[in-house]
Amino acid sequence: MKLSKELAVLAVCGLVATSASAYTVSVDRYAAYYGGHGGGEFSVYSADLGGAYSPKALVSYLTSHTGAFQSFCLEENEGFSDTTTATLNTAAVLGGLGGGSPDPICRATAWLYQQFAMGVLSGYDYSAAGRNASAEALQNAIWALENELGAASYGAGLVALAVANVTNPYADANGDFGVMVLNMYDASGRYRQDMLVYLPDGGATLVLLGTSLVGVALMRRKQLA
Secondary structure, eight states: OHHHHHHHHHHHHHHHHHHOSEEEOEEEOOGGGOOSTTOOOEEEEOTTSOTTOOGGGSOGGGTTSTTOEEEOBSOTTOOOTTEEEEEEESEESSOTTSSOSSEEOBHHHHHHHHHHHTTOOTTOOOSGGGHHHHHHHHHHHHHHHTTSSSSOOTTHHHHHHHHHHSSSTTSBOTTGGGEEEEEEEETTSOEEEEEEEEOTTHHHHHHHHHHHHHHHHHHHHHHHO
16 A cells, blocks of 8 residues: 555656646647637647658648647637647646546547648548648547537547547547647646647657656665565
């Protein structure tokens, strides 16, 4: 029991360490690249994030901006205005309309966004002329998977695609598929819309962190023995 308590404390410390670094970000949305209804695609700017995306997944006239990448929101009831900083996590902080607070993203959501970021999402029209409809479908699929919509509605095909291709699709992703959550804040520290980011080594970083924490716990147990 003593060891379990120590591991629990270390796990919490690990979560804090994972998301402690703050990144300077800004968010915008361009009419030609979002599907409406308040969702994505969003354009996120950060000098420290976003280098792993396929050119197909980026907005052509934003590629000259260092760290600019396209993302989608997780919480249907939050806005993105005045966003200035973000921290990395595996969950949306407030959680939105459903799923708890915090609300970890599921593996199906992570897989869909990975496929989008790699430029290989089946059926996604990456051309400017057809991007709006695809963006709306993917945003609604993400909202449905994250319990922000009562039903998949528009985007049901993408939900079905993810469920068919992902083992344990509704389990917590925990960095799987290299997809993390950007917890967004304004200059006053107030919560803003949380969004997705593709970091191929993100899952590996979490695994290594967890392994090191377990090692510390085992050494601590040995010292107490």
